[in-house]
Each structure stands twice: as structure tokens, then as C-alpha cells.
Amino acid sequence: MLLPESVSKLSRFRSIRYRKYFSLFALGDEMDSKVVGIGDRCFWKHAEFRNEKEASLSKPNYETKRPLFFRDLAFLEHGAYQTLNRHYSSQYHTGEIKHKLLGSMPKFVKIVEVGPRDGLQNEKEIVPTSVKVELIKMLVSSGLPVVEATSFVSPKWVPQLADAKDVMSAIQGFGHSRFPVLTPNLKGFEAAMAAGAKEVAVFAAASESFSRSNLNCSIEDSLARYCDVALAAKTHKVPVRGYISCVVGCPMEGAVPPSKVAYVAEELINMGCAEISLGDTIGVGTPGTVIPMLEAVLDVVPIEKLAVHFHDTYGQALSNILLSLQMGISTVDSSISGLGGCPYAKGATGNVATEDVVYMLNGVGVKTNVDLGKLILAGDYISKYLGRPSGSKAGIALSRTLSNASKL
Amino acid sequence: MVGPIWSYKLCHFRNRFLNCCRVLLLCLIGSLWNWRRRYLATSVHLVTAAITCTTMSSLEEPLGLDKLPALSNIDQVYRFSSGACRPVPEDMGMGNCWIEGRSCSSSNSCKEDFGEYEKDHVTWRRHKRNLFQRTSSLGRGSVACRNMTENDTGESKYKLFKCVPKYVKIVEVGPRDGLQNEKTVVPTSVKVKLIHKLVASGLAVVEATSFVSPKWVPQLADAKDVMEAIQNLEGVRLPVLTPNLKGFEAAVAAGAKEVAVFASASESFSKSNINCSIEESLVRYLAVTSAAKKLSIPVRGYVSCVVGCPVEGYISPSKVAYVAKELHNMGCFEISLGDTVGVATPGTVLPMLDAVMAVVPVEKLAVHFHDTYGQSLPNILLSLQMGISTVDSSVSGLGGCPYAKGASGNVATEDVVYMLNGLGVKTNVDMGKLLSAGEYISQFLGRPSGSKTAIAISRRDSRECS
Numbered sequence: 041m042l043l044p045e046s047v048s049k050l051s052r053f054r055s056i057r058y059r060k061y062f063s064l065f066a067l068g069d070e071m072d073s074k075v076v077g078i079g080d081r082c083f084w085k086h087a088e089f090r091n092e093k094e095a096s097l098s099k100p101n102y103e104t105k106r107p108l109f110f111r112d113l114a115f116l117e118h119g120a121y122q123t124l125n126r127h128y129s130s131q132y133h134t135g136e137i138k139h140k141l142l143g144s145m146p147k148f149v150k151i152v153e154v155g156p157r158d159g160l161q162n163e164k165e166i167v168p169t170s171v172k173v174e175l176i177k178m179l180v181s182s183g184l185p186v187v188e189a190t191s192f193v194s195p196k197w198v199p200q201l202a203d204a205k206d207v208m209s210a211i212q213g214f215g216h217s218r219f220p221v222l223t224p225n226l227k228g229f230e231a232a233m234a235a236g237a238k239e240v241a242v243f244a245a246a247s248e249s250f251s252r253s254n255l256n257c258s259i260e261d262s263l264a265r266y267c268d269v270a271l272a273a274k275t276h277k278v279p280v281r282g283y284i285s286c287v288v289g290c291p292m293e294g295a296v297p298p299s300k301v302a303y304v305a306e307e308l309i310n311m312g313c314a315e316i317s318l319g320d321t322i323g324v325g326t327p328g329t330v331i332p333m334l335e336a337v338l339d340v341v342p343i344e345k346l347a348v349h350f351h352d353t354y355g356q357a358l359s360n361i362l363l364s365l366q367m368g369i370s371t372v373d374s375s376i377s378g379l380g381g382c383p384y385a386k387g388a389t390g391n392v393a394t395e396d397v398v399y400m401l402n403g404v405g406v407k408t409n410v411d412l413g414k415l416i417l418a419g420d421y422i423s424k425y426l427g428r429p430s431g432s433k434a435g436i437a438l439s440r441t442l443s444n445a446s447k448l
Numbered sequence: 449m450v451g452p453i454w455s456y457k458l459c460h461f462r463n464r465f466l467n468c469c470r471v472l473l474l475c476l477i478g479s480l481w482n483w484r485r486r487y488l489a490t491s492v493h494l495v496t497a498a499i500t501c502t503t504m505s506s507l508e509e510p511l512g513l514d515k516l517p518a519l520s521n522i523d524q525v526y527r528f529s530s531g532a533c534r535p536v537p538e539d540m541g542m543g544n545c546w547i548e549g550r551s552c553s554s555s556n557s558c559k560e561d562f563g564e565y566e567k568d569h570v571t572w573r574r575h576k577r578n579l580f581q582r583t584s585s586l587g588r589g590s591v592a593c594r595n596m597t598e599n600d601t602g603e604s605k606y607k608l609f610k611c612v613p614k615y616v617k618i619v620e621v622g623p624r625d626g627l628q629n630e631k632t633v634v635p636t637s638v639k640v641k642l643i644h645k646l647v648a649s650g651l652a653v654v655e656a657t658s659f660v661s662p663k664w665v666p667q668l669a670d671a672k673d674v675m676e677a678i679q680n681l682e683g684v685r686l687p688v689l690t691p692n693l694k695g696f697e698a699a700v701a702a703g704a705k706e707v708a709v710f711a712s713a714s715e716s717f718s719k720s721n722i723n724c725s726i727e728e729s730l731v732r733y734l735a736v737t738s739a740a741k742k743l744s745i746p747v748r749g750y751v752s753c754v755v756g757c758p759v760e761g762y763i764s765p766s767k768v769a770y771v772a773k774e775l776h777n778m779g780c781f782e783i784s785l786g787d788t789v790g791v792a793t794p795g796t797v798l799p800m801l802d803a804v805m806a807v808v809p810v811e812k813l814a815v816h817f818h819d820t821y822g823q824s825l826p827n828i829l830l831s832l833q834m835g836i837s838t839v840d841s842s843v844s845g846l847g848g849c850p851y852a853k854g855a856s857g858n859v860a861t862e863d864v865v866y867m868l869n870g871l872g873v874k875t876n877v878d879m880g881k882l883l884s885a886g887e888y889i890s891q892f893l894g895r896p897s898g899s900k901t902a903i904a905i906s907r908r909d910s911r912e913c914s
Contacts, residue, residue, distance in 0.1 A: 139798055141608070141833050323904065326870020327829060331608070355825060355863040355900035356870070362794060362826040366608055388904040396822040403793020403823070433822035433856060437790070437849070 146370035148407045150186065152317070152347060153179050153394060155422070156207075157188040157222060159379025161200045162390060163426065169203045173210040175422050179376060180215040182414035184394075188241070191222035192231045208235040220281050224255070229269045233276060240273055241281040242266040244308060246301040247290035250321070254285070263307050270311040279315075282308035283349070287318045287333055288325035295329070298336035306340040315345050317373055320360070322382065323353025323390070327363045334367055347371035350392055353382045357392035358400055365406070372397055377419035378431020393432030395419055412438070613837035615874040617653065618861060619784070619814060620646050622889070623674075624655040624689060626846025626858060628667045632893065636670045640677040642889050646843060647684045649881035651861075655708070658689035659699045675702040687748055691722065696736045700743065707740060708748040709733040711775060713768040714757035717788070721752070730774050737779045749775035750816070754785045754800055755792035762796075765803035773807040782812050784840055787827070790820025790849060790857070794830040801834050814838035817859055820849045824859035825867060832873070839864055844886035845898020860899030862886055 156176050160167050172190075179187050189211055195202035204221070211219060220239040223229040232240055244262050245251035251259045266282070273280045286293075287301045305316050318337065320330075337346065348364045348371070350357040361372055375391030382388040398410050416435050423430040430436055623643050627634050639657075646654050656678060662669035671688070678686060687706040690696040699707055711729050712718035718726045733749070740747045754768045772783045785804060792800075804813065815831045815838070817824035828839055842858030849857045865877050883902055890897045897903055 142794060142798060326867050328871040352900060353904045354866050356867055358822060359825040359829040359867060362829060388907050389900055399821055400793050400823055400826060404795040433819060437820045
């Protein structure tokens with residue numbers, strides 16, 4: 041048993057003055073001064089190499105030095121917790137800082153990238169198929185397990201994704217990622233099957249007014265439609281992902297009661313959805329409103345089937361995501377470079393940026409299997425094409441720091 | 449058959465006796481944990497023994513760790529006694545808390561404790577999930593979240609928000625930390641108007657300016673004039689930055705009633721930013737704090753680079769704790785922990801706060817996160833969950849990051865207030881007036897607000913009007 045007072049008493053001895061009495065901590069100190077991190081990589085600081093370029097290129101032979109202590113994991117900076125062999129690990133394995141606030145987090149979080157669909161469908165200009173395909177390629181190569189490729193909605197409603205069939209045929213056989221596509225009805229589902237989709241998604245709303253204005257039908261009608269899609273998907277053995285929008289607030293109705301969200305979630309699970317993604321469409325959620333909503337849904341849906349899809353319109357997405365992780369949710373939707381604005385507040389931001397989410401998850405010690413560097417490259421690519429700065433703060437900061445580092 | 453019945457009865461009593469012994473032994477260990485409870489030990493043992501005998505498990509169900517009511521009953525007894533202060537039931541290394549209580553630092557008062565128990569008896573419920581998941585076995589009302597109703601499903605949310613303070617003080621650093629990082633030099637009248645607007649929105653503390661040499665910070669060269677213009681503001685504290693005794697004297701002459709000093713947890717950053725080592729800067733601030741003590745002027749201490757340094761990389765929490773302790777010992781009434789380059793994430797903030805909270809009481813701590821990597825709001829949320837109740841922020845996210853050109857700096861006050869309002873935490877800040885202050889300075893600087901909340905609300909309002 042870790043006696044709380046002895047832990048705090050011990051931590052007192054880690055201060056500078058006591059270093060001479062505890063050689064282990066001195067070793068940690070020695071390592072601190074020898075290593076500097078830039079970006080998410082780590083070089084030896086002193087002149088073991090001729091220049092920084094050589095330092096970054098050569099692989100330091102850490103393995104021959106000595107076994108790793110807890111503190112070695114800690115000094116890899118900028119929130120990226122990597123062991124010196126460059127695979128992600130959490131510092132909490134040592135048990136020294138097993139704090140209750142972060143101890144209940146899942147060890148692995150699946151990131152569902154919705155940029156190519158949810159992001160690009162909200163852009164004013166129509167992005168050509170080749171750019172979309174290149175973007176998806178780069179996202180897959182960064183290690184994202186799920187990338188929502190496109191949507192089989194009528195081009196009358198969403199002209200930005202009219203090239204769905206071409207995108208699907210171009211990405212067949214890409215990497216190991218899954219490519220779900222949005223299918224609002226049976227017709228869209230059949231088109232998706234014909235184009236080679238192996239996973240589909242349906243889109244309900246927790247608010248009646250939003251459903252009527254967005255999908256042109258009531259919640260019940262939309263659920264009936266999706267029942268048909270789910271049945272057809274079952275015969276084709278295709279998994280279905282269910283989205284629920286306006287889980288916290290609706291632009292028309294205001295606050296949405298958690299019971300409504302739980303009702304829609306239960307209906308979607310009963311019709312056979314493999315996963316339910318709870319979307320805060322207008323970004324008004326805060327930890328205080330997200331928790332009752334999640335509690336209500338957790339009563340009817342098992343936690344491993346839940347995903348969270350927060351919008352960063354009011355800057356609250358990352359804190360909501362942290363809270364969801366603390367409650368045990370292990371799937372997060374995000375969009376590269378924060379693509380996709382908010383249609384209800386022109387000029388405001390929409391989806392949370394994948395780079396920011398991955399940065400935070402790396403810092404908390406949660407595995408994502410995503411390479412942040414390659415992700416930033418993908419974000420740079422699409423931002424350059426769209427002719428505007430990235431919507432991701434981590435993306436901007438890291439590309440600035442890296443560009444400064446290369447000038448050294 | 450007398451034989452087997454006798455042996456069965458003996459076996460049963462023997463097991464009960466052994467269980468009693470085991471529980472008493474554990475009670476003994478439990479009572480030795482907290483030296484403050486020693487004087488209650490004898491009476492508690494008797495009480496606990498009485499309680500455990502009535503709630504013993506049957507022969508079929510061996511006494512498991514998750515079914516020990518005894519220790520929680522100790523807590524109950526302690527809490528109703530006059531000498532009991534808040535227990536410190538941290539994780540006992542088994543992945544769950546035996547004593548489900550508010551596991552915060554010693555700073556919380558006992559009064560809250562009694563309030564918790566007066567309105568509800570402690571209901572004990574069997575663990576529904578396994579031991580390694582963080583569920584509370586004891587349903588309790590929380591005083592933290594006001595916009596939630598008390599119900600059975602409220603366990604986990606109360607567990608996460610147990611230590612969140614009821615009131616958070618927001619320290620507005622925009623006029624100083626924000627404007628000093630701007631390229632354009634803002635005229636005195638604009639600064640003064642901004643400060644007036646911020647004060648009108650209800651902010652309790654607004655950092656007005658800085659008495660640093662104009663050679664280093666030309667943007668704040670008009671410190672004396674700003675101080676003169678804001679002398680008549682009442683009901684608000686207006687600290688000023690004073691890097692040395694000379695600056696302190698100038699501040700006092702200009703009418704400052706509160707000062708701030710600025711140390712660094714990183715040696716290289718200290719040398720590059722204030723041109724001296726950490727020890728030298730602490731010596732300087734000792735002079736400032738002694739002078740301030742003589743004049744009864746409170747001093748706020750800043751520690752920069754508490755998680756990462758642009759030169760050294762990761763900063764170990766013990767260094768931060770050392771500097772924070774030194775500042776606290778020399779008389780600073782508040783220590784603001786600043787993540788200067790914005791690289792902190794909840795995973796690095798937690799050990800840093802743990803280390804500092806071990807040496808400085810939590811009510812004297814403030815957090816000052818930068819939003820350079822977009823991580824400030826989750827960091828602030830985590831700090832609140834750990835019991836911090838003062839947050840520094842800057843209106844409209846003023847003040848970029850000098851180490852990543854073009855990247856953002858301070859977290860925006862509007863975003864912080866939005867989150868705190870959503871959490872049900874009191875701030876006494878009027879969001880509407882705050883937004884107008886942010887709009888004013890953004891318009892002057894000729895660029896959009898750095899606050900997403902401000903942009904969203906203004907766009908939403910303009911859409912409603914059109």
C-alpha cells in the first residue's frame with residue numbers, strides 16, 4: 041500500500057538540496073542536462089555530434105548506457121511521451137504517479153478521422169478528387185485507423201462530395217485503415233456497396249427541429265430509414281456506425297435533454313450499429329453538460345461502443361475530450377487541421393483538430409498509433425491547398441518550431 | 449449428530465473470530481496512518497469493533513477488500529468528531545479507494561465535510577464494476593456541481609469534480625502580459641480604457657502594467673501614466689510586475705498597491721530572459737519582498753517554464769517545487785505556475801502540480817497556461833480537478849508566443865469563463881462586458897479575437913440579427 045504521507049515525504053527528498061544523498065535522482069538530473077528535445081525528437085545536447093543535423097540523423101546509442109528510470113521517460117518534451125526506442129508508452133507504468141484523475145483513462149484511443157468527409161463537405165470551394173485522394177493517402181500513412189472517406193448523399197444537397205464514387209475507387213486497398221462512408225438512406229447504401237464501401241455510417245439527431253431542418257424529416261422517420269439501411273447492411277455483413285448530432289445543444293431548441301440522446305442512442309444500438317458517435321454539433325458543450333449526457337447514454341449503450349465528436353466552436357473540445365477519456369470513452373472523432381467550419385456561426389471553427397488531440401493523448405500517455413509528424417504534413421498539405429492557415433494550434437506551433445530548428 | 453454440529457459451530461465462530469482479528473488489525477494500521485488521529489485510536493477501535501461485528505460477512509462470502517465497511521466507518525466516526533480534519537484517502541495501490549472521500553489536499557475546511565454528511569447518510573453499495581475501475585462505492589452529494597441533480601448515476605461525475613472549487617478567481621493578465629508581447633505599441637489611453645472595461649466586467653484582479661526598463665519592454669514604457677490613470681478604480685486589485693528593487697520603488701512611487709515578481713524554473717531561460725541565474729533572481733526578489741513586507745504590500749510570485757523550456761526541454765517537477773517553495777518562503781502570497789511555451793498536457797501538468805502542492809498549500813497556487821498547442825483548457829480543467837482555484841488568462845488571447853512566431857500565447861479569458869460557467873463554478877465575471885472589452889482591443893489591434901468563444905458568439909449574434 042502506498043501510504044500517502046510517505047509518498048509526499050519522499051517527494052520532498054527529490055528537491056535539489058537532497059540530490060547528494062540520493063544518487064538515483066542525481067542520475068536522472070544528469071540525464072536531464074544531457075538531452076534536449078526539439079519537436080517530438082530527442083538529441084544529445086553536448087557536442088557528441090558535429091552539428092544538430094548529424095544529431096538528429098544518428099540514432100543515439102541509449103541502450104548501452106543504463107536501464108531506464110522513470111525520469112528518463114519524462115524528459116522527452118513537448119508532451120510526447122516516447123521511450124528512447126521511439127515507441128509510445130505511458131510514464132504511469134511505474135506506478136509512481138498513478139493518480140486517480142488520469143488512472144481511469146483507456147490505454148489505447150482510436151481516432152476516427154472525419155476530415156475528408158465532415159471537413160471537406162463544409163468547405164465553400166469544391167476540392168478536386170485527386171487532392172482528396174492524396175489527403176486520404178497521407179492520413180492513412182500517418183497511422184490513423186479509421187478515415188471517413190466520403191458520403192453518398194445526393195449531390196443536390198452536398199455538391200462538395202459529388203465525386204464519392206471516384207474517391208472510393210481510388211482508395212481501394214489503401215493501407216490498413218477502415219473507410220466508412222455516410223449513407224443517409226437505402227439508395228445511398230446501395231450506391232456505396234456498388235462503389236466498394238466496406239463500412240457505412242448513418243446520421244440521426246437528438247433534436248427534433250434540427251432533424252427537420254437538416255434531414256428534412258422527424259427523428260422517428262430518420263430512424264425508420266436507418267433501420268432499412270441497417271438491415272441491408274446486416275445482409276451484406278457491413279458494420280454500421282451511428283452518429284447523433286446536437287447531443288448537448290441545438291441551434292434552434294437550445295439545451296437538449298440527455299434522455300433524448302439516450303433514446304436515440306438506444307434505438308441505433310438496437311437496430312445494429314457497431315458504434316455510436318455523440319456529436320456536439322454547435323460546440324456548446326462544457327464538462328458540466330457533457331457529463332450528464334454521457335451518463336445518460338452509458339446507461340443504455342456499453343462504453344466500448346461509444347465515441348465522442350466534439351466541435352471546437354467555443355474552444356471547449358479538448359477539455360470535453362479529456363473528460364470523456366476520464367470517464368472511459370476510448371474513441372474520439374477529429375478532423376485534420378480542424379477542417380470544417382460551423383454552419384451556424386459563419387467563420388467560427390468546427391471540428392476539433394486531430395493534431396491537437398494526438399498531442400494531448402501523447403502527453404497523457406495514451407497510445408494512438410498515430411505519427412504526429414506525418415499528421416502535421418497531411419494538415420500542411422490540405423491547408424496549403426485551401427490557402428489558409430491550419431486550424432490546429434499544435435500544427436502551427438510545431439511547424440514553426442521545426443522550421444526554426446532547421447535554420448540552426 | 450452432536451460431533452459435526454459442534455465442530456461446525458466452532459468452525460463458524462473461529463472464522464468470525466479470525467475475521468474480527470483481521471479487521472481489527474487493519475483498523476490498527478489505518479489509525480496509524482494519520483498521526484492526527486492517534487488520540488482517537490482507542491475509542492475508535494472499540495466503536496469499530498462494535499460496528500464490524502454487526503456487519504460481518506457470512507461464512508459463505510469471505511471478507512473481500514471491496515466489502516470492508518469498517519474503514520469507511522472509521523472515517524464516519526472521525527468526521528463527526530470535532531478534531532477531525534479532512535482525511536487524505538489517496539490511492540492505496542489497488543486501483544481503487546477504500547475510503548471514498550474527497551481526496552483533496554489539506555486545504556479544504558472541515559465545515560464542508562460536515563455539510564456533506566449532514567444532508568445525507570453514507571450509503572454503502574457493492575461495487576458494480578471491478579476493482580480497477582474508478583467507481584465510487586459510496587454515493588455522496590457533491591458540493592461542486594450546482595447545475596446537476598443528485599442521483600444514483602451521479603457517482604462518477606462527482607468523483608471527477610469532487611475537488612473543483614466553488615469559486616475560481618480569474619487573474620486578468622492581458623494589459624501586461626498580453627500587450628507586452630504585441631508588436632505595436634498601444635497608446636496609454638487605449639490601455640487605460642481596456643483596464644476600465646475589464647474592471648467593469650467583474651474581474652477581481654487585473655494586472656495593470658510592469659515597471660521594467662523601457663529598454664527591454666518598450667511596450668510598457670508608460671507604466672507610470674497608466675498607474676496614475678487607474679488610481680481611482682475601486683474593488684479591484686491591480687498588481688504590477690517589478691523585476692528588482694528599483695522597479696519596486698518606482699511602482700510604489702506611482703501608487704501601486706500590489707506587486708509581482710518573476711522567477712524561472714529553468715536555468716537557461718532565466719539567463720536568457722532576465723539575464724541572471726535562478727539563485728541570483730531569487731536573491732533580488734528577496735530584497736523586493738522584504739521591502740514590500742515593510743510597506744505591507746502583497747507580492748505575487750510567477751514561476752515560468754514549469755513544464756518545458758525552449759532551450760532545455762523538459763523541466764523536472766522538483767525544480768519547479770524548489771522555486772515555488774523559495775518564493776513562498778520569502779513571503780509571496782500567491783505563486784502562479786506558468787507554462788511559458790505552452791507544451792504542457794494533462795500528463796505533465798499532473799506530476800508538476802503534485803510536486804508543488806507537496807510544498808505550497810493549494811490555495812496559494814495559480815495556474816497560467818499558454819494555448820500555443822491548444823492544450824490550455826484541458827490543463828486548466830485538470831488543475832481545477834486537483835483543487836486549484838486561481839487561473840490566469842488574457843482577454844481575447846492577447847500576447848503571442850515569442851518562441852514560435854505566429855503561434856498563440858495566453859489562454860483567452862472568454863474561453864475560460866465559458867468553461868467555468870458550464871461547470872457551474874462562480875467567477876463573478878459578466879460574459880457580455882468581457883466580450884465587449886475583448887472586441888475593443890481586437891478592433892484597435894486590427895485583428896480577429898484570439899478567443900473562439902468571442903468569435904462564435906459574435907458570429908451567432910450577427911446571424912440572428914440578419
